[in-house]
Amino acid sequence: MxxxxxxxxxxxxxxxxxxxxxxxxxxxxxxxxxEMVDDSGGTVDPDNLGSHERFGDTGVHKVNESHYEVNMIAVHPSFIPSEIEIPAGSTVTFYMTASDVTHGFKLVDSNLNTMIIPGQVSEITAEFDEPGEYGFVCHEYCGSLHHEMAGNLSVVPEDEWGGVDS
Amino acid sequence: MDSGTESASADAWDGEIETEIGHDEYDPYGTLTLIGIYFVIIALLWVFMYFVEFLGEGPTVM
Known part of the structure; x- marks a missing residue:
């Protein structure tokens, strides 16, 4: 040939x-x-989140000086919590799960993007070096008020940070 | 009808062959140039999409 x-x-x-x-x-x-978002977060009982060690205590938690955890539940049509504040220069791990139907999480102007599935913990870690405001939205149609399901992540300068939720 | 079919196929090309060229003498450089331009565009778009739009867009899953 x-x-x-x-x-x-x-x-x-x-x-x-x-x-x-x-x-x-x-x-x-x-x-x-x-990294890709994988199933390393493990599973959880979606009907019993209130008594779960992590999801019974939603919000921002401090791991150490530069590492914070955000425990979040997605339930139509809200994220709990929907207002998050973290200090600049920190590494944040989000643990997210849903108690009703499949939701989504997209932090606008970033590459943080995952599904939130009942029974599954979505775990994603990212570094926030600079102060700024990020909106986040649900991007999986979840019901009649899906379009209202949104929240806000504020990355504030370290000296202006108000501390953890609890 | 048979004769009609034969004449149709015979009419598909009934001109004289003006120049007969060999395999490697066929030289469609215009097509090559066009494909080359497309190739460069695709390569540059990939670089832009991955390094500017993806890696350059703020916090990333680590």
Whole structure:
């Protein structure tokens, strides 16, 4: 079989492009440290969240000087809590679950994006270096008031931070 | 009808072959240039999407 030289060029360029795609994804995962949201959060009884060690105590909790945890329940049409305040320069781990139907969590202007499923804990960790305001919304249609399901995350300068919820 | 079918296929190309070229003499550089431009656009869009829009957009799941 004769292969035209232009086709050879095209095959080579196409392979190079695919290698480039895989290379950038690998760089993101290994070099930058971008992770996928997985099932490492474990499972929970969605009918009994009130007595759960983590979800019976929603809000912001301090792990250490630079690491905070946010325990959040999504229940139509609200996030509990819907107003979150954390100090700048901190690492925040969100633990989220739903008590009724499948919800979503998208922190606008960031790459934080996950489903929130009854019975499953969605665990995502991110670093917030700079002060700023982020809105978050439910992006899985969850009922008649889905469009009102939103909240706000304030990243405030460390000296203005009001402390944890409890 | 048979003769009609035959003449239709024979009429598909009834001109004289003006120039006969070999496999490697066929040289569609215009097509190659166009595909090359598309290729560069796709590569640049990928770089923009991944490094600017994705990695550049604030906090990321770590």
């Amino acid at each position: 004769e292969i035209h030289r232009y086709e050879t060029i095209w095959f080579a360029a196409s392979l190079l492009l695919i290698v480039g795609f895989i290379g950038t994804i690998t760089y993101g995962a290994v070099g930058v440290g971008v």
